[in-house]
Amino acid sequence: MTTLDTRPASTAPPAGTPFDQLEVVPARHPGRWVATAAVVVLLAMVVNSLVTNPRWEWDVVGAYLTEESIVRGVLTTIELTAITAVVGFALGTVLALMRLSRSPLLRAVSWGYTWVFRSVPLILQLLLWYNLAYLYQHLDLGIPFGPSFVSVPTLSLIDKFGAAVLGLGLHQAAYSAEIVRAGILSVDQGQHEAAASLGIPRRRQTTGIVLPQAMRTIVPTAVNEVIGLFKGTSIVYVLALGELFYTVSVIYGRTQRVLPMLVVAAIWYVVLTTVVTVVQYHVERHYSRGALRTLPPTPLQRVRSELGDVLARFGAPRGATR
Amino acid sequence: MTAVEARPGRVEVHGVHKSYAGVEVLHGVDLVVEPGTVTVVLGPSGSGKSTLLRSINHLEKADRGFIALDGELVGYRRKPHRGTDRLHELPEKELLRQRTRFGFVFQSFNLFPHLTALDNVVEAPVSAQGRPRAEVEAEARELLARVGLADRADAHPRQLSGGQQQRVAIARALAMRPAVLLFDEPTSALDPELVGEVLEVITDLARTGTTMIVVTHEIGFAREVADQVVFMDAGRVVEQGPPEQVLDDPQHDRTRAFLARVL
Numbered sequence: 333m334t335t336l337d338t339r340p341a342s343t344a345p346p347a348g349t350p351f352d353q354l355e356v357v358p359a360r361h362p363g364r365w366v367a368t369a370a371v372v373v374l375l376a377m378v379v380n381s382l383v384t385n386p387r388w389e390w391d392v393v394g395a396y397l398t399e400e401s402i403v404r405g406v407l408t409t410i411e412l413t414a415i416t417a418v419v420g421f422a423l424g425t426v427l428a429l430m431r432l433s434r435s436p437l438l439r440a441v442s443w444g445y446t447w448v449f450r451s452v453p454l455i456l457q458l459l460l461w462y463n464l465a466y467l468y469q470h471l472d473l474g475i476p477f478g479p480s481f482v483s484v485p486t487l488s489l490i491d492k493f494g495a496a497v498l499g500l501g502l503h504q505a506a507y508s509a510e511i512v513r514a515g516i517l518s519v520d521q522g523q524h525e526a527a528a529s530l531g532i533p534r535r536r537q538t539t540g541i542v543l544p545q546a547m548r549t550i551v552p553t554a555v556n557e558v559i560g561l562f563k564g565t566s567i568v569y570v571l572a573l574g575e576l577f578y579t580v581s582v583i584y585g586r587t588q589r590v591l592p593m594l595v596v597a598a599i600w601y602v603v604l605t606t607v608v609t610v611v612q613y614h615v616e617r618h619y620s621r622g623a624l625r626t627l628p629p630t631p632l633q634r635v636r637s638e639l640g641d642v643l644a645r646f647g648a649p650r651g652a653t654r
Numbered sequence: 655m656t657a658v659e660a661r662p663g664r665v666e667v668h669g670v671h672k673s674y675a676g677v678e679v680l681h682g683v684d685l686v687v688e689p690g691t692v693t694v695v696l697g698p699s700g701s702g703k704s705t706l707l708r709s710i711n712h713l714e715k716a717d718r719g720f721i722a723l724d725g726e727l728v729g730y731r732r733k734p735h736r737g738t739d740r741l742h743e744l745p746e747k748e749l750l751r752q753r754t755r756f757g758f759v760f761q762s763f764n765l766f767p768h769l770t771a772l773d774n775v776v777e778a779p780v781s782a783q784g785r786p787r788a789e790v791e792a793e794a795r796e797l798l799a800r801v802g803l804a805d806r807a808d809a810h811p812r813q814l815s816g817g818q819q820q821r822v823a824i825a826r827a828l829a830m831r832p833a834v835l836l837f838d839e840p841t842s843a844l845d846p847e848l849v850g851e852v853l854e855v856i857t858d859l860a861r862t863g864t865t866m867i868v869v870t871h872e873i874g875f876a877r878e879v880a881d882q883v884v885f886m887d888a889g890r891v892v893e894q895g896p897p898e899q900v901l902d903d904p905q906h907d908r909t910r911a912f913l914a915r916v917l
């Protein structure tokens with residue numbers, strides 16, 4: 333760029349100084365500062381009440397947070413959630429593919445499954461599975477309507493944990509099926525056509541072309557479900573299964589320290605949810621390859637760049653170059 | 655040029671009828687495309703050009719009539735039955751194998767967005783034809799070079815311009831070593847200044863003797879490259895012949911009216 337101004341320079345830069353030699357003053361945001369101050373005060377009040385009110389009994393919280401039975405409860409909760417999520421999404425994917433298949437029978441079966449397992453309350457399903465032994469004393473493996481090869485007593489196969497996994501997993505599958513189906517439907521019709529016109533085998537069309545693209549839609553909702561499961565598994569306390577919530581309730585039933593024990597459980601649920609949220613971020617980033625022109629920065633990269641900006645603001649004034 | 659020269663392909667379309675929800679959109683189309691020639695299909699919007707093209711590689715199933723590639727029926731097998739012959743629909747697997755003899759280039763590219771340009775080209779030869787990945791990759795790089803994209807092999811489709819995406823799509827179709835290439839308005843979704851680069855690639859392919867059927871509104875391209883121009887209107891082939899005849903001396907009023915509008 334050339335300047336039009338040709339007057340001799342004085343001490344203050346004349347009006348015609350080229351842009352790239354002028355100092356840049358960042359915009360001020362007074363509203364933002366006021367809002368920040370208000371939030372800081374509120375936070376301080378919350379923290380103050382948490383610390384100074386003795387009824388929170390933080391010493392009890394501290395004592396029980398890593399107590400052995402609590403940790404065992406946490407591990408059971410993780411185990412239940414993991415198995416339920418895997419069973420739920422595996423079966424859910426099969427159900428979604430059935431629902432989208434060209435066979436009317438498969439479509440009907442899938443629809444019926446979702447209908448039944450979404451209609452009956454989970455707590456009822458759990459109790460039904462737990463009482464399966466009453467309906468069928470033995471479970472047989474053999475030829476349909478023919479002789480059976482193996483026969484085991486139902487009770488030995490479906491204990492408390494078995495009933496919990498069965499109930500949670502089959503219930504979850506009905507919801508997962510709809511999530512996976514929505515993901516598949518979100519993939520452009522042109523993708524199916526392109527795959528078909530290239531003669532790509534059907535199974536590969538699904539696993540290599542459609543599902544990877546569907547994952548972008550599936551992952552956020554699926555993670556939502558997993559987080560819901562972490563807390564939702566607490567419903568199996570009706571089976572007196574020792575997951576986190578049941579363990580906590582047993583302890584406060586004994587010690588009468590209700591509030592601190594609830595805080596212990598809350599802290600663990602927050603920790604579990606946080607871990608899943610971090611994992612979600614990276615899984616989403618993985619599946620957004622190709623969907624975005626440039627990948628978003630990881631949280632660490634973002635913190636680093638924001639810190640850099642703040643430091644720069646208080647550092648020496650700089651020119652227009654960044 | 656590369657080792658990927660298309661094999662000759664003779665396409666016969668015989669009395670093809672096609673209806674959607676009771677409305678017939680193709681009323682008995684006949685067409686013969688000789689091996690190594692370029693056929694350009696012209697016609698107003700809704701005249702059935704895409705439907706015809708999609709029937710040829712059996713993306714759509716014709717209601718009546720048949721399509722043959724090098725004498726072999728597309729989508730059916732002929733079997734004798736009590737003194738006469740019957741047509742058996744091909745199972746999906748064989749249909750997919752037959753489809754690989756056609757390369758299809760879409761108006762909207764339809765590249766796989768989660769794969770790089772290179773992987774878009776590599777996918778089908780590996781998964782549909784079971785060829786070794788290393789060999790296909792080397793060939794894919796050659797093909798990308800041939801369409802002028804040697805340096806963009808690792809880009810994802812959304813990082814490419816429309817013209818570049820369509821050239822990747824052409825490379826992807828070529829990688830299957832098809833006998834016939836089908837183009838459905840390959841430049842209609844492109845900005846005017848990008849049309850040239852794609853037509854150049856197609857013209858180049860025409861010179862190497864690839865059999866092609868191209869639906870397009872680019873009359874200049876038709877005049878320069880086509881061996882045969884087909885004009886369709888309302889689900890029928892109205893007129894066909896060498897470009898100088900159909901484009902410069904059309905016999906039908908409808909052809910004349912259409913050309914007057916697009917020229």
Ligand SMILES: Nc1ncnc2c1ncn2[C@@H]1O[C@H](COP(=O)(O)OP(=O)(O)OP(=O)(O)O)[C@@H](O)[C@H]1O
Pocket residue numbers: 674675679697698699700701702703704705706
């Ligand atoms: N899947 C479908 N369902 C119902 N009708 C359809 C379908 N596909 C196409 N048609 C109809 O068939 C007719 C021919 O469509 P086709 O896409 O073959 O036209 P075209 O010549 O390719 O037009 P254009 O130049 O706009 O692409 C149109 O009237 C269209 O509305």
Ligand SMILES: [Mg+2]
Pocket residue numbers: 703704705838839
């Ligand atoms: Mg069309």
